[in-house]
Amino acid sequence: MSQVGARPHPLKNPYAYDDADIQVPPRTLPQILRRIGPGMILAASIVGSGELIATTTLGAEVGYVALWVIILSCALKPAIQAEIGRHSVATGRTGLAGFNHVPGPRWKVNWIVWGWAAMILMTRFQIGAMYGGVAQALHQVFPVVPVTVWVIALLALTLALLLGGGYERIEKLAMVKVVLFTMLTFLCALLLIRRPDDFSWGQLLEGLRFQLPSGGLASAVAVFGITGVGASELFMYPYWCVEKGYARFSGRRDETPAWRSRAFGWIKVMHVDILASMIIYTIATVAFYLLGAGILHSRGLVPNATEMIPRLSNMYTETLGGWAVYLFYPGAMITLYGTIFAATAAESRVGADMCRLLGFFQEDDYAARVRFRRRFVWGLTVIGAGLYLIFESPVNMVKIGGVAQAVMLPVIAVGALFMRYRLLPRSVWPKWWITFGLWVAAITTICLMAYYAVLTLR
Secondary structure, three states: OOOOOOOOOOOOOOOOOOHHHOOOOOOOHHHHHOOOOHHHHHHHHHOOHHHHHHHHHHHHHHHHHHHHHHHHHHHHHHHHHHHHHHHHHHHOOOHHHHHOOOOOOEEOEEHHHHHHHHHHHHHHHHHHHHHHHHHHHHHHHOOOOOHHHHHHHHHHHHHHHHHOOOHHHHHHHHHHHHHHHHHHHHHHHHHHHOOOOOOOHHHHHHOOOOOOOOOOHHHHHHHHHHOOOOHHHHHHHHHHHHHHOHHHHHOOOOOOHHHHHHHHHHHHHHHHHHHHHHHHHHHHHHHHHHHHHHHHHHHOOOOOOOOHHHHHOHHHHHHHOHHHHHHHHHHHHHHHHHHHHHHHHHHHHHHHHHHHHOOOOOOOOHHHHHHHHHHHHHHHHHHHHHHHHHHOOHHHHHHHHHHHHHHHHHHHHHHHHHHHHHHOOHHHOOOHHHHHHHHHHHHHHHHHHHHHHHHHHO
C-alpha cells in the first residue's frame, strides 16, 4: 500500500483501513477548510434540477408563499446528514451497510436498502429532466440540431467521462462553474429587491408564515424532497466521506484515547464541510426561489415541457437586461449537467455497494466493486436519458423524482436515529445539542411527510 502523499495505485481500495493512512486531524479553521471536500462535491450536484427547475417552478406557481419550505428544507436535513456521516467516519461502514442493520423485513438486504433502489429508479426521471434541460439550452443556441440528438450526444459524453475515470477533475471544474452561476443568480436576486413591482418585504414575510399553498402542494413536497440535501444525497454523502479518507485517517476503531481524539477531530472536519456546503446551496436555493416568485409568477410564466429553459431565462433578462441570456444558457447547461455527472458518479458507488451487500462480491475485492460501479454508470445513464426521450417534460419529471425522495426522507430519519443509538460507538456520541437537532429534524420531517400523505389520501 502506498504511503500518504504518494500517488495512489488505480485500484487502491479507499474502503479499506491501512495504518499508513492514519493522520492527525487539523485543528485551526484554515487547516480544516483545506481538508473539506465531500460537502462541496455534494453542493455541485445539489445546485441542479432542484434549484434551477423545481424551486423556480414552485415560485412561479405560488409566488412567495412557500419560501419557508425552501428554508426549512435547507436547514433541517444537514442534522440527519451529519449523523449518517458520523456513523461512517467512526465505524468505517458505508451508508447502505449502516442502514442495512435497521430492523424490519428483509430479503438478503433489508427494506431500507430496497427502498433506496426503488427511489433511485424514480429519480431517473430527475436525471432525465436534466438531460432535457441541457438539451433544450443547447437547442436554443444551436437550433439546427434537434433536442433528441443533443440528448443522445450528452448520453455519450457522460459515459465517456465516467467510464474513462476522469470524473474527479471534471467534478472540480463543474463545482467552480456552478458556484459562479450561483453567484450570478444571487446578484440577480439582490437586484430584484430594488424592483418594487416584483418584490416587497411584506411579500417576503408572507412567505415565512408556515402555510402550504393549495395550488402548489405537489411542487412544495417535491421541492422539500430535493432542495438542499435530498434523500439521494443523504445516501451519497457517507461514500464521499469514505473516499475522502475521514474514516481511514481516524484509523480502525480500537477505543483508545488516541483513536477517539482522531475520530472526533475528523468528525469536526466533516461538520465544517457540511456547514460550508449548506451555506452555498441555501444561498443558491433562496435566490432561485425569489427570482421565480418575483419575476416569473408576476408575469404568469410557469415553466412547461417545451418552453422551460426560455421561460427560466426571463429571470436573468428581466433583472440584468437582454444581454444576460448569453450568461444564462451556458450557466444552465453547466448547472444541470454538473448534477447529472455528480449524481451518477455517486449513485453508481452506492449501487455497487448494494451488490456487495447482496453477496455478489467480497468486501475487500475493490476491482469487483469498480466493475459493478461501471455497470451502474451504464444503466443509470441510459435509463435517465431514455425517460426524457419518452416523456419530454422536464418540470413534471423533476416533481416525480422529488416526491419519491420526499417519501424516503422519513425512512432515512428513522434510520439515522437507529444508527445514533444502536450502531454509533458511545465513545464518539455527540454533544446534547447536536442530538437535539437530530431529533428536531427527524420529527419535523416525519410530521411534514405524514401531513402530506393525509392530504393526498383525502
